[in-house]
Amino acid sequence: MRRGLMLWREQELSAADVKARQQRLEGAMKAAGLDAFLVYTNHVRSAGVTYLTGFTPYWSDALLLILPGQSPLFSTALSKRVGNWIRSVNPTAEIAHSPKPGRLIGERLASAGCKCVGVLELDRLPAGLAEEIASAADVELLDGTEVFASVRAKPDSAELGLVRRADALVLEALGTVDPASRHAGQAVAALERVAREAGAEECYIAIAPHLDRDTRPGRFGGAELGRSFAVRLSLAYNGVWVRRTRTFSRDAALQEQVQSLERAFAALAPKLDPVSPLGPQLKGLAAGADLARWFLEAPSGTLPLTEVASEDRDTGCRVPYGVLSAAFMLGGTTVLLGGPVGLDLLPNATEEAA
Amino acid sequence: MNTVETRRKRLAEAMADAGVDALVLYGNAWQNDYLRYAADFGILEGEGIAVVRRDGETTLYLDHPLEAERAFAEWPDGEIRLARDLVGEVAGIIERLGNSRVAAGPARHLPYGLVRSGKRFEDATALIDRLLMVKAKEELECVRKAAAVADEGYAVFCAAARAGRPDYALIAEIEAFFRQKGVDDNFMIIGVGGPEVRGMAPPSGKLLKTGDMVTTELTPCVGGYYAQICRTLVVGEPSDAQQRAFAVFREALEAGIAAVRAGVTAADVAKAENDVFRQYGLGNYVTSEYTRVRGHGVGLFPDTKPHILEDVTTTLEEDMSIIVHPNTYHPEVGYIVLGDTLIVREDGSECLTRTPRHLFGTSVGGEGR
Structure with missing residues (x-):
């Protein structure tokens, strides 16, 4: 679930920002011959609705209906008592509240006379919601993943600002980790406190x-930490x-090498271009560090983050921003690192989109 | 036998009883309980499906590479597959099961692509729900541990609450404490204020001020099992009105707990709680306009069946774990929560929550007590 600070921050992501995204989707829908578009959300698969409205459910699930020229309809099984909170973060x-949110959407589709409805990731739509829609509307559900992706691939300045802000929080929190820590739980607790107190x-x-x-990283809060x-x-x-990954070592020489590698990555990361194959761009990042494996995620x-490229599928991709996870061999030790990439290049893409 | 082995044995027995050859169990970090019953992995990102054969062989398919890597690390005995095309791969597996009897669940959440892939499933919901509700001894031990950590967590919460702090700082304290204790997950919402507060939600940046009521439910997860505590505190000293209102909730909780035993229905427990409100002329506030449920099951999901409501006729059975919580709005002082986790016994219940049923107060500018 989402437990941390959730509020509408107009100065960071404005109503105009999300309305512009909704209009871009409406344009893509028109080009694809779609009468309406549906995006499912829960706190795991939140990114589509978050992109279009700025809203993420802390719990439960919902459907967002986009009809051309109308305000989006957010249909949820969350109770009316939670409605004021939803309105405060989803302006x-x-x-609309209903124990059968799919049926409510179906009724709206029927009354609007819709026939062809695009659905983001149709195959992953919960079957119960699909049945509810079908019970109220005679519509054809079509996979709208490509339609949405064409809109989503273009970065905007609001999103990039949020990425930079989120990354600053990540860096601040990771900065609390003491390489001399003996227990994972201590390191994790301090990190979590700092991250959440920072918002x-x-x-x-x-x-x-x-x-x-x-x-392989896991949730090992009770583990003792090694060298x-x-x-x-x-x-x-x-x-x-x-997402960021950092390596820490009590071995002073190795820690120095790791930090050197991280400095090299920090210098290169903003200039890494996801549109081009990344493997060649990562080669020779730092002397003595051999790239073992990597993969790139993007919304x-x-x-929120989906794998879009890896050492096996390195063809380049258009993404609003990328997050790299990589493993290097450094003097016989595996070193994990990673973080956002290409942020210095992406504003150009924004201008291009405009 | 550990909890995983116990679950696997119970699952195999239930499948044999039902004549089912294979189970297809879907899950994500929100709806995780069906998946977790079969696979000892707490999924966070992406989606997963466990395919369980009649001989107990279980394969966990995960669509997110980082989650698959984490599953390999955290569940070394598990059979795990990274399936980027989760629906396609699992549909292929099911196809290869031929004319076997396959049941799948939870029905509402199964991916549409799987359901329309051609193979007809039987609904596994009732079979799994029963296993989830009535727990084995090993499972109840995990619920006990989670309840103990919830008590400790509430003490941390009380100590963190003081005038001038933002609501999300309290969550930061709790989550840090839970991570230090090795608690992987926690369901938690919060309410801060007075009569204007109608429920709980994630923190919104409200600063605590003297006289505010601070409501929360903490639901830590130990070994995959959740237990919950609901309590209310007042920043500063509780007023007479707040104390009077709280007394109704305590009486309702105690009435609800007194009603719990094997053989009664969820409705009986809800009615016992709600009758107290009705007795004080507050019957309107036990309706869906003001409250969702009067308690619920806890286990591999923080809010599982049976829901404690006056129209739920599910019979309580020994070894179910539930929370009774008469949480609702009080017109004079605002939203109040109070709830304890219990294990249903033949002749009553075993209360796992140890935190006193008090309306806690904080000394002004100081820590909670």
Whole structure:
């Protein structure tokens, strides 16, 4: 669930910002011959609705209906008592409450005379909602994933501002981790406190407690920390997710090498261009550090971050922003690092979109 | 036998009893309980499906690469597959099961693509719901541990609450405490203020001020199992009106708990709670306009069946774990919450929550007590 600070911040993401996104989707719908568009949300698959309205449910699920020229309809099973809260953080949508939110959407589709309805990630739509829609409307549900992705791929300045703000929180929180920590729980607790006190909407923390033994991060709050460990912080701020991974070592020489690698990554990351293959851009990042594996995530559908490229699928991609996770071999030790990439390049894409 | 082995055995027995050859259980971080019953993994991102064969062999399919990697690390004994095309891959697996009897659930949340893939499923909802509600001894031990951590967490919450602090700082304190205790997950909402507050939600940046009531429900998860505590505190000293109002909630909670035993229905418990409100002329405030449920099950999901409502006829059985909470709006002072986690027993209940049923207060500018 979302447990952290959730509020509408007009100065960071304005009603005009999200209305512009809704209008861009309406344009893409028209080009695709769609009468309406549906986006499902819960707190796991929140990103589509968050992009279009700025709203993320802390719990339960909902459907967002986009009809051309109308305010979006947000249909949810959350009770009317929660309605005031939803309105306070979702000011551009009409809010409708129903124990059968799909049926309510179906009724609205029927009354609007819709026939062809695009659905973001149709195959992942909960079957119960699809049945409810069908019970109230004779419509054809079509997969609208590509239609949405074409709109979503274009960054806007509001989103990039939020990415930078989220990343600043991540860096601040990761800065609290002491390489001399002995227990994962202590390191994680301090990190979580700092992130949430700074205004994080949610954070997920994973630790690889003994990089010498296992490089796969997990939720190992009770583990003792080895000579070298890695921490991955995934953080949401105002609906935007950023992920960073850092490696820490009690071995002073290794820690110095890790920091050198991280400085090189910090210098390169803003200039990494996701449109071009990333592998060649990452080669030779730092002397003595061999790239072992990597993958790139970006928002594209309902998941906040989806894998869009990796060492096996390195063809370049158009994304609003990217988050890289990588493993390097450094003197026989695996070092994990990662974070947002390409942020210096993406404003150009915004101008291009405009 | 650990909880995973216990669940696997119970699942196999239930499948055999029902004559089901394979189960397809979907889950995500919101609706995780069906998936978690079969696979010992707490999913956070993306979606997962567990396919359980009649011989107990279970494969967990995850669509998110980081989650698959985490599952390999956290559940080393599990059979885990990264399935970027989750629906397509699982549909293919099911197709290969041929004419076997396949049941799937939870029905409402199954991916539409799987349901329309051609294979007809039986509905596994009732089979799994029963396993989720009536727990094995090992499962109840996890609920007990979670309830103990919830008590500790509420003490941390009280200590963190003081005038001038923003509501989200309290969440930061609690989550930090839970992470330090190795608690992976927690369901938590909060309310801050007076008669204008009609319920709880995520924090909105409100600053606590003297006289505010601060409501919360903490629901930490230990070994996959949740337990909940609901309590209300007042910043400063509770007023007479707040104390009077709270007394009704305490009486309602105690009436609800007194009604709990194997053989009664969820409706009986809800009625016992609500009758207290009606007795004080507050019957309007136990309707859906002001409150959702009068309690619910807890276990692998923080808000599971049976829902404690006057129209729910589910019979309580021994070894169910539930919370009784007569949470609702009080017209004079605002929203109040109070609730304890219980295990249903043949002749009553075992109350797991140890925190006193008090309207807690904080000394002005100081810590809660």
